Amino acid sequence: MEEGEDTLFGLLARIGRPVPDHRPWPRHVTDRAGWLTLIENLGVADWSLLGLWGEPAAVHAALRAEAAGEVAVISLPCPEGRFPSLSAVRPAAIRLERAACDLFGLTAEGISDDRPWLDHGHWGVRHPLADAPEQGATAVPYPFLKAEGHGLHQIPVGPVHAGIIEPGHFRFTANGETVVRLEERLGYVHKGLEGLMRGKTPTDAARIVARLSGDSTVAHSIAFAQAVEAALGVDIPPRAVWLRALMAELERVANHLGDIGAVCNDAAFSFLLAELGQLRELVLRAADSCFGHRLMMDRVVPGGVALDIAETGPKRLFDLTAELRRRFAPLVAVYDGKASLQDRTLSTGIVTTGLAARFGAGGFVGRASGRGLDARKAPGYAPYIELEFEVPVLTEGDVNARLWIRIREVEQSLSLIDQILRRMPGVPRGPDGITPPPLASMPAGRGGEGMALVESFRGEILTWVRVDADGTIGRCHPRDPSWFQWPLLEAAIEGNIVADFPLCNKSFNCSYSGHDL
Structure with a gap:
């Protein structure tokens, strides 16, 4: 890290306030400006995303500075149910953010893929873990990503597989036998x-x-x-x-x-x-x-x-x-x-x-x-x-x-x-x-x-x-x-x-x- 740049702990201390009784690593609560500052730093720092999860009015992200060995959680209150997405700088956040939307109704602003992830439209309720879940749900066809080009064809596999394999859908786009794209759809064994x-x-x-x-x-x-x-x-x-x-x-x-x-x-x-x-x-x-x-x-x-x-x-x-x-x-x-x-x-x-x-x-x-x-x-x-x-x-x-x-x-x-x-x-x-x-x-x-x-x-x-x-x-x-x-x-x-x-x-x-x- 260059001289003058924040460590993970230093950044969180600067943009947030510590939460008592969070062990063994610290948790800080920040505001929208602090969250955006975090995103800026993630664009240049070697901090890895350990996890991202929601609550009815907040989102949390766990991070690790691998060189320094620092581990911490940062939280953003979301009174309006929205937060800036981390996906542009940490693509592993995409599916976790989609899951937070499905479960809590939290919208990740600027996410590159906002399709439902765990929610396949069969729960009978939307955002079941929100303070006020929305009754009723409709299953609609899942919009798989398009791949265009001469000679391309699609091969759908699953979600039901042979033997005792768990369910998951795999959509192949291939040119002859060569795979051009694979897209997964999971969530079939969501248990609440x-x-x-x-x-x-x-x-x-x-x-x-x-x-x-x-x-x-x-x-x-x-x-x-x-x-x-x-x-x-x-x-x-x-x-x-x-x-x-x-x-x-x-x-x-x-x-x-x-x-x-x-x-x-x-x-x-x-x-x-x-x-x-x-x-x-x-x-x-x-x-x-x-x-x-x-x-x-x-x-x-x-x-x-x-x-x-x-x-x-x-x-x-x-x-x-x-x-x-x-x-x-x-x-x-x-x-x-x-x-x-x-x-x-x-x-x-x-x-x-x-x-x-x-x-x-x-x-x-x-x-x-x-x-x-x-x-x-x-x-x-x-x-x-x-x-x-x-x-x-x-x-x-x-x-x-x-x-x-x-x-x-x-x-x-x-x-x-x-x-x-x-x-x-x-x-x-x-x-x-x-x-x-x-x-x-x-x-x-x-x-x-x-x-x-x-x-x-x-x-x-x-x-x-x-x-x-x-x-x-x-x-x-x-x-x-x-x-x-x-x-x-x-x-x-x-x-x-x-x-x-x-x-x-x-x-x-x-x-x-x-x-x-």
């Missing part, structure tokens, strides 16, 4: 999740968040729990912190193993799908044995964890990591040695480093394109700040790179599981050692706002929460990594052939459910 959490206790709301995206149930539960605990200033027992990390790494390994096999299967190499599917099953069975649930759903709760690891759990997991190391490396060698397989994955579905940075993509999508951020390290949270692990980064940005990032992350997670088992503090077994009472019987008059950044297997989850004085959830916004990755899939497939779309799509493996709220 943000509205469902209002007025719930943190414990009840946690069960809703745990079902936001089932393959990331542990990570989303940790993010929500950390946000609530920050809002209330609650410290959780040390053993619970380590148990959460143990579950998170098991979840990461299971998903990466499944993804690696699925990517290879979409390249017509089903052998690795079968072999890696067996390894994934070993992880899920171990999770069930240790925590009583294959996906470990509802095991992370605000204030701690719901139960301790089974007495036989540590040995079971040490045996698991040893078995995975023994069987995983030869399968990686099979992938690495198959020229016909890599012919499908190398140079396919490229996301450039500049585009990944512009959209703030994280996880294996961002790290395969040179963006090496990992919330476990920066800003960091316990117990990872005490553990040793590397964040793999590549720059090729293709299907092959995204697959290799997964491979290296499996290796790192196996090491983390062993480290956690060896270093986890011991306590008397039973709920008293892992879940303290404050959240179960929280006194009235205690509330606050909290935010968390947690690394899921897909990338960073941001969760922001306001706990009202009566101890219930006043507002909660969980932002899945897929919000910043889905748009990049549209860019990745351009110039590739239609038949490579399943391969590109699986190499991203974005969550439909996690995106659709």
Whole structure:
């Protein structure tokens, strides 16, 4: 940053006023002029957008200064239901702004795309989370973007797909077999999740968040729990912190193993799908044995964890990591040695480093394109700040790179599981050692706002929460990594052939459910 330019914290202090009881990072409220000043600075600063969400009369944006490690939230009251769009300087804001319009009736001025996003016209109400929702709604045809040129044709795919894939519509414009444009339409599995959490206790709301995206149930539960605990200033027992990390790494390994096999299967190499599917099953069975649930759903709760690891759990997991190391490396060698397989994955579905940075993509999508951020390290949270692990980064940005990032992350997670088992503090077994009472019987008059950044297997989850004085959830916004990755899939497939779309799509493996709220 040039001398005389604002840091992120410096700018927010200059254009806004701080909000008390917002933890662990600051929140400032600004006015329209301050918001426009923010947009000017975003045009030249390296600050990434972490999230954007609405309320009936306000909009909030979470930002990170990556070089300085500063994280903050800025808020703009919108008494007239309007705010200047961030999309010109941060294109990842576009779909979040469209969602804020659908849910709260907030209009983003100057947005480059104002079509409805989550609202398909079937809710029976418009702006359902606004102070005064509009009754009645009409479904109208979605105006897909036009592509004109000689020999172009369109191929509609979905929203209903084969098997158990979640619903999403993909509109291809192609010239022969070459994709000229891909446009997505999502929102088919909108659950009204943000509205469902209002007025719930943190414990009840946690069960809703745990079902936001089932393959990331542990990570989303940790993010929500950390946000609530920050809002209330609650410290959780040390053993619970380590148990959460143990579950998170098991979840990461299971998903990466499944993804690696699925990517290879979409390249017509089903052998690795079968072999890696067996390894994934070993992880899920171990999770069930240790925590009583294959996906470990509802095991992370605000204030701690719901139960301790089974007495036989540590040995079971040490045996698991040893078995995975023994069987995983030869399968990686099979992938690495198959020229016909890599012919499908190398140079396919490229996301450039500049585009990944512009959209703030994280996880294996961002790290395969040179963006090496990992919330476990920066800003960091316990117990990872005490553990040793590397964040793999590549720059090729293709299907092959995204697959290799997964491979290296499996290796790192196996090491983390062993480290956690060896270093986890011991306590008397039973709920008293892992879940303290404050959240179960929280006194009235205690509330606050909290935010968390947690690394899921897909990338960073941001969760922001306001706990009202009566101890219930006043507002909660969980932002899945897929919000910043889905748009990049549209860019990745351009110039590739239609038949490579399943391969590109699986190499991203974005969550439909996690995106659709």
